[in-house]
Amino acid sequence: MHLGLLIRMILREVRQNRQQTAVLFLCIVLSVVGLTALGGFQANVQQAMLRDARQLHAADVIARSSFPFLPAMEAKLARYAERPDVATARVWEFYTVVRTMDASASLLSAVKVVEPGYPFYGQVATASGLPFTEMLTPGNVLVEQALLDRLGLSVGSRIYLGDVAMMIRDVVISEPDRPVTVFTLGPRIFVNARDRGKLGLITQGSRVRYKALLRLPEGLTPETVQKDLLSTADLAQERVDTFRSADSRLKRIFDNLLFFLKLVSIFTLLLAGIGIQSVLTALLRTRIKTMAAMKALGAPNAFVMHLYMGLVLLLSMVGTLCGVLAGLALQEGLGRLLSDLVPVTPSFRIVWPAVGESLLVGLLAVALFAARPLLGLRHLKPSALFRHEEGHRRVRLGEGGVVLVTTLFFVGLVLWHLDDLRTGAYFIAGILGLVGIVWAAAWLYLKGLRRLPTRHLVLRQAIRGLFRPRNATQPILVTLMASLTLIFAIFLTEKNLNATFVDAYPEDTPNVFFLDIQRGQTDRFTQTVGRTSQFYPVVRAKLMAINGNAVDPARERQRKSDNLARPFNLTYRHHLLENEKIIAGKTLFQAGGGNFQVSVLDRIAEIGNIRLGDRLRFKIQGVPLDARVVSIRTRTRESMQPFFYFVFPEATLRQAPQTIFTALRVAPEAIAALQNQVVQALPNVTVLDASRTIRQVADALGRFSQAIRFFTLFSMAAGILLVASSIIATRSARIREAVYFKILGARRRFVLYVFSLENALLGASSAVGGLLLAHLISWVVCTRYFDIAYKTYPAASLSGLMAGIAVVMAVGLSASRAIMRRKPAQFLRTHAAE
């Protein structure tokens, strides 16, 4: 084989088919960008997390509970504390309102009471630069700058924490273990542990997080201590983690996001691959005559194969390389977008294994998708010279094998990128289902369209255009519809999430929540706020077992949705809330059914697979409570209104330790004043200004959806390339039609109308189908997964539809421009011989 000749010919092919080569190249680039960026980003975050893990948790081993540690745990901890080589420190975290001395302003703040020794790893940086432990002496507090700003104070000012006055000694710039908390409801205040008793705020029932931090000597591994502590821990409420095993909620959200983005990227890869295949097929088809002639002239079979394999190889190497570079740029962008949400600041670093992986995946994908058209060349005979362009190809056995291998490749890729087999199976089943449904819909639609009797000339020509020989309308319709489905579904889900958690904030929805009101304080509370409100008793409890099967905390924490092992708030009442209705069982409770019955909300019933008649065992501060499920409730509309998973008859819980919760709608400008009044009158009450939280959630949601939208843009781009590739594939047929129409007396406008309408039909049908499916999918996701009300957004849907159609038409039109310009005489000359 003459290499020089081969290379010259490859380059000539590239030059002669600029459009095809460009689309091919872009498809290859697109196929690796997303995965490269995500792989690198994730590896960097993981590395940073591991590097900073000790600091992130400020200790080697952390024991935590939402209740005071039980005696067994206390005893174990005490034993470690006695060891000279082990250091321990207790930490209590809770929210409370602080007030200025003149009561002019107040603010919900995140209090962290720490014992000396904290933090064992990392540092609490102070504005003064002086050591944290020296500054945080009894009677003094260290605060975040935000607190000073919001209350108009400065270092040296005094504030009320509950009814105790404290001096602000310094400003905290950073704390090592802060980033693992997801959303904070207020600025940080550090308090010395010796002031704890004085504060009197930490009363039983208020929401305190109890932590014990341990620093271990060289020879003692965190895992040994973890195991030892766990052996006596009450798993229902106590957790023990090492700095390595501890997993923040944020990290889980973050992992979910990355996983989702990866799925989108894999989807993009699939679309790009189909694009590669269709462009290559089209390119080779225009060359069939030439290749047959080359063969007839005695060129060996291998020469033709090598020529196009060389072309594909060249393009895929340059393409994947460019894709990887673009991916690295995207990785940097992703880091910037999500840096606030990631608990660590990952430094930008090229992760070579990730780069290698995406290069490999890219090349493999190109090879797989190029295999079918290239393998077809093997069967090319010189006799193709004499055959007509039309006619049908038989699918060969070898090509079926390629399809199978490609499918396996994608299944493998999905499984490889995910730690959870179940989700992977769901995803694959979902994609297959989606493609199946879309395929069937497209088939039916095209069949109907073909039969549609239409008298309108332009419309009929446009429809005919769709059935142009080798037009691949069906695959294009399927891929376009599937990608539009994905994009629309994300768009709609995001809109609904926003509506529920961010925008939709109906006039009467409460925006201030009052937690930890004590039982005797309700009258005083009503007096203070000056109006009545619904009081909800709250009993903190853990679900221990369902029908005798113990709830496994370790397994529950794996869940992506709410988990059964977290502490629940039980309540008691005998009526349904106005937005509740019963979906199983006749009434909330059964008359004469005794006290040991419970009504369950459908959401938790689904999570725990709880049915009517099941026996639930709870533990309320160590005291067990058994109850039978007598009704299942659902919420008729989702909102910010408080809700309870478990409702009991009053007699059952009246005696249990409890606090009272209520919510009010307060005009935003009045919130601060009300907060002050309530805290002055009832210092133990926690006031939650939800409007701020909502903004934080909205911000995070916004960033997440920005990232998601960005990645769906890639699959959109792949879909667009697909449209372009199909137009390129049918280029010669289109030119032929355009010329014939002109010769027969059609104006340019007519040709333009026909082509535009053809693209419009393609765009409209895929957009309409995609939109319908997207509504279905996001309806399921919203009502089943997020459990929020679903709105259809007709206006936004319509504009999405229009945008989809417009994009397809625009791409079609720009790809058809060259076709329209062809002069009849020129065409007739070159095609006279056919």
Add this chain to the structure above:
Amino acid sequence: MTIEALDLHKSYTIDDRRIQVLKDVSFAIAPGEFAVIQGTSGSGKSTLLSILSGLDRPDSGTVRIQQQDITHLSEDDLAPLRNRTFGFIFQSFHLVPSLSALENVMFPAELARTPDPADQARYLLERVGLGHRQTNMPHQLSGGEQQRVAICRALINRPAIIFADEPTGNLDSRSGQAILELMLEFQHELHTTLLMVTHNPDIAKRADTRFHLTDGRIAGSEA
């Protein structure tokens, strides 16, 4: 309808080399005439035909169809002319591959918004003996059948002039003969001007007028 050519010039430039294809070509064809253009391969017959029919433009000179100069008309102004006044028949048929035989024939009538285009198309197809092949796609038809469809398509709007570039060139002599007979039959019936490029001396013999193209010039015309 009269066709007049006045001082037509046409040249092509390939790699800085000018090829003068038509030099100073002038002639006229009377309405209802059957005229034939002959000449060796490469002599410029097809080029001349496409200039006369407005598919191409001359470098200089004028083409007048019924006193109207068509060389400066825009593509869109040429469209109604091509649709209603001209009919085209080519050596390689050039049927729209995505349309059935019937639809190919109907198409010009539909563009012209003639009432009942399908009836007329069916009538024509019956007359050329293709009544039973209406729904066939072009690739399902033989060359002779395709050409008969093309004739029907050229005739459906009753054009004043038919341009035919070697219409029998791709056919065996029997089918070619049949095609010629059909064309002449219709030409008589509709009083159409027929301008045909052909290599076939037997066909040329039957023409009212013959032009010879040599070296880009009309060498002679015989009645």
